[in-house]
Amino acid sequence: xxxxxxxxxxxxxxxxxxxxxxxxxxxxxxxxxxxxxxxxxxxxxxxxxxxxxxxxxxxxxxxxxxxxxxxxxxxxxxxxxxxxxxxxxxxxxxxxxxxxxxxxxxxxxxxxx
Amino acid sequence: xxxxxxxxxxxxxxxxxxxxxxxxxxxxxxxxxxxxxxxxxxxxxxxxxxxxxxxxxxxxxxxxxxxxxxxxxxxxxxxxxxxxxxxxxxxxxxxxxxxxxxxxxxxxxxxxxxxxxxxxxxxxxxxxxxxxxxxxxxxxxxxxxxxxxxxxxxxxxxxxxxxxxxxxxxxxxxxxxxxxxxxxxxxxxxxxxxxxxxxxxxxxxxxxxxxxxxxxxxxxxxxxxxxx
Numbered sequence: 514x515x516x517x518x519x520x521x522x523x524x525x526x527x528x529x530x531x532x533x534x535x536x537x538x539x540x541x542x543x544x545x546x547x548x549x550x551x552x553x554x555x556x557x558x559x560x561x562x563x564x565x566x567x568x569x570x571x572x573x574x575x576x577x578x579x580x581x582x583x584x585x586x587x588x589x590x591x592x593x594x595x596x597x598x599x600x601x602x603x604x605x606x607x608x609x610x611x612x613x614x615x616x617x618x619x620x621x622x623x624x625x626x
Numbered sequence: 627x628x629x630x631x632x633x634x635x636x637x638x639x640x641x642x643x644x645x646x647x648x649x650x651x652x653x654x655x656x657x658x659x660x661x662x663x664x665x666x667x668x669x670x671x672x673x674x675x676x677x678x679x680x681x682x683x684x685x686x687x688x689x690x691x692x693x694x695x696x697x698x699x700x701x702x703x704x705x706x707x708x709x710x711x712x713x714x715x716x717x718x719x720x721x722x723x724x725x726x727x728x729x730x731x732x733x734x735x736x737x738x739x740x741x742x743x744x745x746x747x748x749x750x751x752x753x754x755x756x757x758x759x760x761x762x763x764x765x766x767x768x769x770x771x772x773x774x775x776x777x778x779x780x781x782x783x784x785x786x787x788x789x790x791x792x793x794x795x796x797x798x799x800x801x802x803x804x805x806x807x808x809x810x811x812x813x814x815x816x817x818x819x820x821x822x823x824x825x826x827x828x829x830x831x832x833x834x835x836x837x838x839x840x841x842x843x844x845x846x847x848x849x850x851x852x853x854x
Contacts, residue, residue, distance in 0.1 A: 515752035598813035624628040
């Protein structure tokens with residue numbers, strides 16, 4: 514349960530950007546959450562609501578984009594969602610694949626008023 | 627009308643910034659820093675006790691920061707070996723973050739150390755997200771647990787450089803498949819190194835102690851200015 518500190522970090526970063534942009538109000542925050550980032554999105558939504566309540570960001574919306582794990586085949590460059598991290602390429606059958614997405618936890622955009 | 631501004635940065639930017647400062651402070655002193663992560667009861671504190679016991683007869687100088695939600699018990703256990711050990715009591719938080727480590731290091735001088743061990747809070751999820759300025763995350767998986775942990779908690783196995791298959795002497799008494807655990811860990815992280823350890827029986831911690839020496843040597847080689 515580290516979603517409260519993650520929510521606080523999101524709010525701090527958003528506020529910093531809003532201040533740099535002339536102190537405008539933050540109405541929406543976009544966050545990318547990878548499938549294996551270890552963040553429970555329901556808990557993060559709940560904690561975000563608690564964090565902004567009765568602050569200058571009260572009412573701001575949190576838009577979470579879930580990013581599934583993706584592998585890229587190192588032989589044929591096919592990209593696929595692996596079943597239980599099995600790296601076998603469904604197109605060419607090769608075993609070598611590297612993970613290219615799924616562990617991110619990042620801000621993607623802000624909407625300012 | 628609201629304006630949309632693209633922002634590409636880690637949610638944990640502030641943590642990562644502090645971790646970067648810690649990493650620089652450790653590099654300047656050529657101190658190896660290892661962040662031990664496991665579920666509760668896998669054997670982190672016991673591994674550290676045996677490690678400190680083995681190192682006290684050598685010229686190596688090490689220290690431990692140990693994180694717990696409550697109590698000073700782990701630091702008390704670890705102080706018996708004559709090396710500095712400091713408890714970070716998180717008061718409910720399920721992981722250590724870089725600012726907690728920075729605060730603890732204000733009370734623990736780094737000068738003269740070879741290795742700083744950080745024992746994270748027992749948890750395979752949250753600690754994986756936080757960079758503490760370490761050179762490597764070390765995940766401890768005891769064979770008394772399920773061999774499916776690497777697929778259940780891929781985040782930490784993805785980010786760890788080393789996996790210790792611990793309490794390996796208990797293997798005959800469990801249904802744990804070391805082959806399945808290693809294969810699954812490598813599905814998630816093809817680069818992960820694996821060592822088998824036990825505090826109570828063969829093969830002991832020899833491989834782990836040699837691994838630490840290897841990483842320390844590696845760090846000191848990298849930190850040395852190139853020869854002209």
